[in-house]
Amino acid sequence: MTLRGVRATADGMDVNQRQTSSPQGNLQVLALRHETGPSATPHTLGIRPPRRPSLDATPSVARVHNYLLGGKDNFLADREFAHRLLELAPSAPAVLRADRDYMRRVVRHLAGTCGIAQFIDIGTGLPDEKNVQQVAHEVNADARVVYVDNDPMVLTHARAILGGDHRVAVVEGDLRTPDGFLQHEATRRLIDFSEPVAVLAIGVLHFLHSDDDPHGIVAHIRDMMAPGSYLAISHLVARPETIRGAQLAHRSLARGFVREKEEIRAFLDGFVLEPPGLASVSRWRPGTAEADERDVWLYAGLGALRPRETTPMSH
Known part of the structure; x- marks a missing residue:
């Protein structure tokens, strides 16, 4: 569902802050990488990273999920976002x-x-x-x-x-x-x-x-x-994975x-x-x-x- 949010947060805090609380203690919010590459994708998924940037589409939650689950109802922008997410959270x-x-x-x-x-x-x-x-x-x-x-x-x-x-x-x-x-x-x-x-x-x-x-x-x-x-x-x-993923979602999906x-x-x-x-x-x-x-x-x-x-x- 393409929903709603304007700032990504973690534990009730804006993830743009450098530190956030978690059950494991303070976690450093890591800087995000924007490049994609084969290393971001588990080989068992059979997913190839996109070869060129997308200029004409905005990723959607539903289509990104569809791609990560092996579906075909998605666009290049969704696949680009999915590969950035896989770099941060390979188990997504x-x-x-x-x-x-x-x-x-x-x-x-x-x-x-x-x-x-x-x-x-x-x-x-x-x-x-x-x-x-x-x-x-x-x-x-x-x-x-x-x-x-x-x-x-x-x-x-x-x-x-x-x-x-x-x-x-x-x-x-x-x-x-x-x-x-x-x-x-x-x-x-x-x-x-x-x-x-x-x-x-x-x-x-x-x-x-x-x-x-x-x-x-x-x-x-x-x-x-x-x-x-x-x-x-x-x-x-x-x-840690969800906090970093939330920061990526904030930059690309605003949710x-x-x-x-x-x-x-x-x-x-x-x-x-x-x-x-x-x-x-x-x-x-x-x-x-x-x-x-x-x-x-x-x-x-x-x-x-x-x-x-x-x-x-x-x-």
Whole structure:
């Protein structure tokens, strides 16, 4: 989702500062290199760096992700940015794949174990081989899905590939103004807010600047949800790679923010965290014993909205 931010920050601080806090102590924010080269790319990816500079395009988050995941829906500017990112964070493609795998696991859990039949996916990104609707429909053929994004290319592709199904809608919306998509006619047609709903904010909250009041935005969405609903999130946590990547995003994309674990956990205030709590996306209920459970720098959590407590009436 092509979102929103005006300054890259780390741990609540502008990353243009030379020092920043992290769980490991003070980290030196390194100067960024702007050249690209084969050394930036793991050979297993089969990605070749671009040969000439781009003068006619601005990279987008969705297209950069698409390229790093091996897709073809991207431009030269996106590939140039991706190779600069790979110089700073060579594990970025593996982290993105782990995030997609987490999305599929959590949707399967929600549609199956939790019995959720309606989903709102905020920050859809470019469609790939298995999206929310495919995963949910494997468990519940009647599940309804609303995809939300504000990138024109994402919306075009999503409507072409994911549309045409009466159980699915693709809505233009911006997380900074949630009422725009929560009150949208297509959302209201598919989603009954008096019944439990799963809201997916996976890999999107780290594009909200602190000035946007991100925790307030999530609380506003929470207040629209019925008891028995769920919120699934993933978010970049403060690590050396993410801090440097945020600085690069600031220069090239004007977005990208990292937060400490407690700040990420606060997005789930008002929810009851499902086991295993807030964890690396690769460690959130891995699907098989052979799953790669390395601690990657995206943290995930699933919160359940319990019935609100009421004060007993006195007799």
